[in-house]
Amino acid sequence: MSSERLRVAVVGLGKMGIVHSCVLNVLPNVEIVAVCEKSGMIRRFAKKIFKGVSILDDVSKLADLDLDAAFVTTPIPSHFAVTKALYANNVVRNVFVEKTLADNSEQASELTELARKSEGVNMVGYLRRFYVTFRKARELLLQKAIGVPSSFEGYAYSADFCDGRGVTDVLVSRGGILRDLGCYAIDLSLWFFGDIHLSDEETCVHNGASDSIAFEVKGPGGLVGRLEVSPYMPDYRMPEVGFLVKGSEGEIVVNDDRVELKPADGKGSTWYRHDLNDSVPFCLGLPEYYREDLLFIESVIGQCRAEPDFDMAAKVDDIICRIEQGGRDD
Amino acid sequence: MTDRTEKLLLVGDNPFHNISHLSQDRTKLRDRSVVDPSCAAGLVMTSLDNGANGFMFSVSETTLSILERIRDAGRIEDMSLLAIVPYAYEYVRLAAQTGGIVGLAKVFSKRLASSGRFKAIAVGAGGLLRANPTSLLEAYLSYEIGRTRSSAGKHAKIKSMLLHEVIVDMALALNLEWLFRAYIDFMIKQKFTPGFNTCNFAYLVDKFRNWDIDLTRMIVAAPFNKIGFQMNPSRDESERALRSLDGPFLIAISILGAGYLRLDEAVQYVASLPNLKGTAVGISKEKHAEETFRFLMSKFG
Numbered sequence: 001m002s003s004e005r006l007r008v009a010v011v012g013l014g015k016m017g018i019v020h021s022c023v024l025n026v027l028p029n030v031e032i033v034a035v036c037e038k039s040g041m042i043r044r045f046a047k048k049i050f051k052g053v054s055i056l057d058d059v060s061k062l063a064d065l066d067l068d069a070a071f072v073t074t075p076i077p078s079h080f081a082v083t084k085a086l087y088a089n090n091v092v093r094n095v096f097v098e099k100t101l102a103d104n105s106e107q108a109s110e111l112t113e114l115a116r117k118s119e120g121v122n123m124v125g126y127l128r129r130f131y132v133t134f135r136k137a138r139e140l141l142l143q144k145a146i147g148v149p150s151s152f153e154g155y156a157y158s159a160d161f162c163d164g165r166g167v168t169d170v171l172v173s174r175g176g177i178l179r180d181l182g183c184y185a186i187d188l189s190l191w192f193f194g195d196i197h198l199s200d201e202e203t204c205v206h207n208g209a210s211d212s213i214a215f216e217v218k219g220p221g222g223l224v225g226r227l228e229v230s231p232y233m234p235d236y237r238m239p240e241v242g243f244l245v246k247g248s249e250g251e252i253v254v255n256d257d258r259v260e261l262k263p264a265d266g267k268g269s270t271w272y273r274h275d276l277n278d279s280v281p282f283c284l285g286l287p288e289y290y291r292e293d294l295l296f297i298e299s300v301i302g303q304c305r306a307e308p309d310f311d312m313a314a315k316v317d318d319i320i321c322r323i324e325q326g327g328r329d330d
Numbered sequence: 331m332t333d334r335t336e337k338l339l340l341v342g343d344n345p346f347h348n349i350s351h352l353s354q355d356r357t358k359l360r361d362r363s364v365v366d367p368s369c370a371a372g373l374v375m376t377s378l379d380n381g382a383n384g385f386m387f388s389v390s391e392t393t394l395s396i397l398e399r400i401r402d403a404g405r406i407e408d409m410s411l412l413a414i415v416p417y418a419y420e421y422v423r424l425a426a427q428t429g430g431i432v433g434l435a436k437v438f439s440k441r442l443a444s445s446g447r448f449k450a451i452a453v454g455a456g457g458l459l460r461a462n463p464t465s466l467l468e469a470y471l472s473y474e475i476g477r478t479r480s481s482a483g484k485h486a487k488i489k490s491m492l493l494h495e496v497i498v499d500m501a502l503a504l505n506l507e508w509l510f511r512a513y514i515d516f517m518i519k520q521k522f523t524p525g526f527n528t529c530n531f532a533y534l535v536d537k538f539r540n541w542d543i544d545l546t547r548m549i550v551a552a553p554f555n556k557i558g559f560q561m562n563p564s565r566d567e568s569e570r571a572l573r574s575l576d577g578p579f580l581i582a583i584s585i586l587g588a589g590y591l592r593l594d595e596a597v598q599y600v601a602s603l604p605n606l607k608g609t610a611v612g613i614s615k616e617k618h619a620e621e622t623f624r625f626l627m628s629k630f631g
Contacts, residue, residue, distance in 0.1 A: 021503075022503035022504060026533075041461075045461050048461060050504070278560075282503065285496060
């Protein structure tokens with residue numbers, strides 16, 4: 001590293017850019033040296049708020065800053081161009097990209113290859129891997145607490161567009177409902193079960209942005225799964241992802257708030273966030289942001305692999321692409 | 331400034347927004363009438379009858395409607411009002427629907443422009459032109475104060491307009507001492523007690539000490555509960571920070587750990603805390619309102 005404190009840039013100062021900037025700013029071994037943002041209005045305010053930080057309008061201007069790492073938090077459709085520019089211009093070797101990695105599988109593959117050549121650390125912001133409930137569920141699965149998983153049902157629901165406002169333009173600008181919300185359920189499925197792939201799908205397309213979607217997947221050892229994604233669920237005031245996993249020796253029910261183990265032959269257990277040591281040194285909105293950024297920064301310092309990396313995230317993009325193309329791959 | 335002897339027993343508004351921090355599943359099982367402003371106002375008034383002396387709420391259309399009903403029932407003078415701004419959920423959702431921060435700014439500008447609050451409009455426009463965050467903050471606070479006063483009426487005792495945790499914790503992370511000072515100055519000018527809602531109580535206490543800002547004359551609403559839920563970095567550190575000051579400034583929230591704890595064990599813990607100014611508890615049924623505030627009254631009244 002170039003100094004004791006990592007020199008970090010944040011590209012894109014929307015909601016996620018602000019969240020990551022704040023969390024990075026409280027990490028003791030990080031110095032935010034630059035913020036890059038296209039909107040002139042946001043840049044003008046950023047100059048008042050980020051004292052001593054370079055506020056720039058183009059990623060190419062980051063090249064002379066001797067950066068150790070960059071966070072790409074622009075809207076999904078621009079992840080590819082921004083991240084490619086960072087690698088291609090040798091701006092930085094260690095890159096964190098907010099989910100999803102790219103807007104299609106070809107772009108994701110290209111970024112994965114660029115990241116490999118850079119020999120740096122790379123990571124994609126699949127935040128739900130840092131929820132204590134999903135971590136507990138994965139731990140239970142690895143311990144074979146329900147034996148061998150045979151099937152699962154998952155969902156990613158929100159009420160974001162229940163009132164119909166902004167459905168088309170905004171959903172498209174956010175990469176569609178699969179990239180905006182469904183990617184979490186897909187990523188967790190890959191994390192829980194390994195190499196899943198699409199087996200069937202039903203989609204309803206609404207002016208280019210996927211509407212509510214349900215699709216089936218297959219996994220190792222005959223595992224079958226079904227995932228549903230919808231931003232029109234009025235009961236989901238907060239976006240939520242959840243799973244019911246059935247195994248040879250019981251079931252696991254998990255969502256953002258709790259995990260429940262139901263062994264076939266014994267007494268069940270339920271854990272809430274309260275039971276799973278959910279506190280962090282600094283919490284902004286959700287404790288997971290701290291855990292996520294800390295993992296990436298520690299991986300950069302130690303030059304070790306961070307998960308989920310580009311390679312794993314590219315699999316999510318690949319599944320989303322196949323759903324959008326309306327095809328099955330077996 | 332804050333009355334340093336008064337103990338505030340506040341009705342919290344989470345159930346009125348159908349929020350549960352234990353589990354979203356719980357909200358689906360709840361009686362939906364609780365989100366109806368008339369029903370919610372009835373619950374607040376039942377709580378007042380049983381020992382509550384205030385209402386702590388995020389400023390939203392729902393809570394403003396509740397205030398109007400309490401005002402119309404002639405009970406608004408019976409309690410202290412502690413408002414929290416902004417209602418983060420609404421603004422985050424609006425940002426999601428309008429394409430981000432720039433879209434959100436446009437929506438808010440329209441709202442401010444159509445509010446008829448000319449001073450706030452002028453201050454806000456000036457803030458935008460000069461990219462002055464302090465002016466924008468003042469314009470925003472003026473807007474929220476104005477609509478809260480409109481709904482609560484001239485007899486309402488609005489004690490504080492607390493800054494929501496999203497703003498407070500962001501400003502803490504970015505070391506925005508000037509923003510805290512601007513807010514405090516503006517609140518004092520408006521004859522409100524400055525107040526802060528945070529998920530990082532210990533961090534806030536340490537920062538304010540470094541900045542030489544006297545928290546004991548303000549209000550801090552932060553999670554304090556027996557199981558350390560939402561207490562960052564830990565229950566021990568939060569308690570240490572609380573003990574390090576001298577004066578009643580803490581409003582303990584999430585005392586039930588979002589329903590994880592029994593009322594008696596929750597209150598036993600909170601009652602042991604130093605520097606307690608009060609506590610807020612959400613209620614969703616008449617029976618809860620009666621039992622909860624009778625019990626709190628017996629411990630704190």
